[in-house]
Amino acid sequence: MRKLDLLDFQILQILQEDARKSYTEMGHLLGVSEGTVRSRINRMIEDKIFYFIVHTDPIKVGLNVQAIIGMSTRLGYQEKVAEELGKLRAVRFIGAFSGRNDLIIQAYFRSNEDLVTFVNKDLANVEGIVSAEVSIELKQYKDSFSYVTLDGLEDNAG
Amino acid sequence: MRKLDLLDFQILQILQEDARKSYTEMGHLLGVSEGTVRSRINRMIEDKIFYFIVHTDPIKVGLNVQAIIGMSTRLGYQEKVAEELGKLRAVRFIGAFSGRNDLIIQAYFRSNEDLVTFVNKDLANVEGIVSAEVSIELKQYKDSFSYVTLDGLEDNAG
Amino acid sequence: MRKLDLLDFQILQILQEDARKSYTEMGHLLGVSEGTVRSRINRMIEDKIFYFIVHTDPIKVGLNVQAIIGMSTRLGYQEKVAEELGKLRAVRFIGAFSGRNDLIIQAYFRSNEDLVTFVNKDLANVEGIVSAEVSIELKQYKDSFSYVTLDGLEDNAG
Amino acid sequence: MRKLDLLDFQILQILQEDARKSYTEMGHLLGVSEGTVRSRINRMIEDKIFYFIVHTDPIKVGLNVQAIIGMSTRLGYQEKVAEELGKLRAVRFIGAFSGRNDLIIQAYFRSNEDLVTFVNKDLANVEGIVSAEVSIELKQYKDSFSYVTLDGLEDNAG
Amino acid sequence: MRKLDLLDFQILQILQEDARKSYTEMGHLLGVSEGTVRSRINRMIEDKIFYFIVHTDPIKVGLNVQAIIGMSTRLGYQEKVAEELGKLRAVRFIGAFSGRNDLIIQAYFRSNEDLVTFVNKDLANVEGIVSAEVSIELKQYKDSFSYVTLDGLEDNAG
């Protein structure tokens, strides 16, 4: 991966405030040409620094029940479990973590009934899950992707 | 909020696969005009159904330590704690949950040292946090936002 | 299910204070005929909105030990476990819950000895129970069924 | 309290199957007069052996969120906490229990938002609650009050 | 079992202060004959109300490590596990309890090494023990058997 320079970070900071800002506007703001902005963005996407996504409000598309499920997997099965769970659309996030639950997932459901079915049918079909502890999201206070800061620059600076 | 119809859901499904698909292409795929696509997208953004964001790989911008922190707050302080934490850029997600930790946050740091400072300085400055249990992400298996399905249609259909 | 209107809610509120109030008295209180009260009650019972029961003090009929038992079931066995437990008369309540115990039951016993037998014989015969943690009720402070309020009206209003 | 005899227990068993069975029918079934049935029932109600209630399906009256909340109270405050919680209509059941939570309540809410408000406002106003751990009911499998058996007879028999 | 009367309780109270008090002395103190004391004591021993034992200080006979071990047994195995453990001399006490560990034992060992061997060999040989959590006694503050009070009289009084 190529090192990111100040311009890359500045572009990222603009995009995380407004992902639809036009290349021309960005060029004006940063004092470079639209072509420079475009080529930097394309290179960063190619290097998988970031990608453009739509972030849909789950409740507004009928996914009323958001859950975090902490799982404990049988030793040696974590990767396979993660792979199987990864195929399920309801599962938004899967990570291996330190602590009492070695796998933590975030998943969205249309109803409690769907969540119960998920636990009793879908999880039951995945070999290697020892236990699953469900936490229901009662209220969401923040869900932001604007975590890029210039602090990251120095580590990447060549 | 206006009800979403089949076309809205179809547009969302295309966008969650490729957030940069042009309106013209979407129109072709769905058999409607580019103007229809545009007006539907604008209305959904207005109704806060979804928004466009950039999803940056935290590790690639120097945020090497990702943590989930389960917190227990003093009764009556949850909202205020969430509000204070929400101001911190390191904190990506904050939710109130059922279970042993009433508040769960996800946060990104440049190093373990920064995480220790966050816990000992930033969290210590927020009144009402009784305890904080840190889980370190060891490996990420999935982080997807493609959870929209046509199942959501019937609940929204008028 | 038909929507409940104000009159239905008013009848429910009277009944939850005094389940034996006569239809005539209710008619007087609400300014409607006894026949109207009767037909509303019959319709609500038909729609399973409520039913008349006797609530017996367990201690006074010799059920001296009340317990809440949190269970963890093997993934995929929850429903079957609930079905088997449901056949046991000692088991008053069974629910699937979020959190560390996926199944919580309330059960009444004549003695500690009977509770031990229940755990060691009855539960042992049900396939799929991984663990069972018993909590003994030491004192009961409230056991009320008067939770109907007019707040529920707006959701049901057509 | 007067001892319950076989006839009392037989009446209770009939009533727990059908709380609206007429005294005449019960008399026929048990081979006694309607007057005997009536006087037994009145005496048992007077002795607080049982009472007639309506059991309303919480979901059907808009109480969509059922929770069990395990609480730990400051030593010496349990009774006062129970008394304060007992005044809240949302709280259906309060008991002191052995185990990690000394107080367990069951409560019904219209929405997650109401539950969050209950925890953050109502519980916060009650002095002496150290912690509260919420479990959300995901599915109800049984909620029966038919636990009276003839086994109770011998303990009560004089 | 015959009911205990005031004299029985008075004898128990004297004995729990001094188990070697002579029958003659007790008779004097209580204003009854030595024969009466003797016959009461014999009857209580026959009825298994109490028995005379020697209470040896474990440390002084080389049992330097005292432990409480909380166990979780497989459903249906508790009684069998208790029976097997009961044969081991190191095990002083075994009880079934409410809570996270369904079986709690107290056991004495000559050294940590012996305790490790007990857990890894003796417990491993008993079928049905799922887990065992050891707590080491660091200091003993009280170990008394003087819990008999006259309060017990009324329950036993005929």
Place this chain on the structure above:
Amino acid sequence: MRKLDLLDFQILQILQEDARKSYTEMGHLLGVSEGTVRSRINRMIEDKIFYFIVHTDPIKVGLNVQAIIGMSTRLGYQEKVAEELGKLRAVRFIGAFSGRNDLIIQAYFRSNEDLVTFVNKDLANVEGIVSAEVSIELKQYKDSFSYVTLDGLEDNAG
């Protein structure tokens, strides 16, 4: 303390099987004079190796509820808490332990009501108890004091 020799251990072993064995009988069994037995016993009691007690069945004297209570004390208060608890007759045993509860007590009560009062009144009056988790004894399988073995001899042998 004087070292215990083989004869001392043999006497202890006889006494732990039958605490009322006469000195003469013991002398016969061990091939020594009654006087030798007597002087050894007196010396051991003087050295607090053991003492004679009566072990009363708590249930038979009306103490129907036996509990183990795990406590967590404020740092620095353990000894004071133990001292205060030691004054309460209901408290049979107090020990400091490794693990999640630094103080474990065993206590006997006449009823659940008395246990609730103990927790809410007696414990609340003792400064320094942070939390108390009650486990109720459901069944007792063993309560023996016959743990002296000849293995202890070698450590004591001079």
Place this chain on the structure above:
Amino acid sequence: MRKLDLLDFQILQILQEDARKSYTEMGHLLGVSEGTVRSRINRMIEDKIFYFIVHTDPIKVGLNVQAIIGMSTRLGYQEKVAEELGKLRAVRFIGAFSGRNDLIIQAYFRSNEDLVTFVNKDLANVEGIVSAEVSIELKQYKDSFSYVTLDGLEDNAG
């Protein structure tokens, strides 16, 4: 810090097998002069790559009780607590960790009595410790410092 090269790693590997190997011997083994070995070792010590220590068997110098103590500190006090604990000779290791205990220490004591005193006196004197959970080492299976491998070379290679 200067980068470590292959020779540095080779020297470390020899030293971790035998810390008293002479520089001459090492020179022979590695095909370099004794002076080169010496200067490399001095530079690594100067750069705090490693240092020479004596590792004493705690039991053999009378430290019979080894404990790991997991602590939870008040938010904002971790560093200060660590600093205070660091002054105590009994405390061998202090680290901040993820998970339920934010501070884990290892400490050695002459007896259980000393450990109890440490918890009740020394820890009680340090402001900011909320709880301390003691685990007693029952048997040590490995305590090695030979963890240097050539794998570390590539990260350090310039």
Place this chain on the structure above:
Amino acid sequence: MRKLDLLDFQILQILQEDARKSYTEMGHLLGVSEGTVRSRINRMIEDKIFYFIVHTDPIKVGLNVQAIIGMSTRLGYQEKVAEELGKLRAVRFIGAFSGRNDLIIQAYFRSNEDLVTFVNKDLANVEGIVSAEVSIELKQYKDSFSYVTLDGLEDNAG
């Protein structure tokens, strides 16, 4: 093992401050000949009182991730598990402990990825590990081996 005397303890105390102090210097400080120092040190090493080691800073040789892993082993497998883990170079320390995890290990890794591989591959290959809970070291405050004090002298003095 021979008893350690004052001189032995004094030598240990000097060495734990500076493991490379010359025998001559020590002799001067203690008022004995260099030969005496040498013979005492040799005898203590022979008796395994202590040994000389190099203590390498794990981070400086590329071992960036330090973890404490609490394990629960199947009854009867602890020793075998410890033996297998002992062969792995990443594992620095293994001990059997009281408490919820019967085996606690400390291990060093080059990256989170290596730690995940260790848990999922290496631990999975060891028969008898029921669960493993990882705690990541976030900051190290103390890692000292200077725990020898003159207090140990009296226990060893003959």
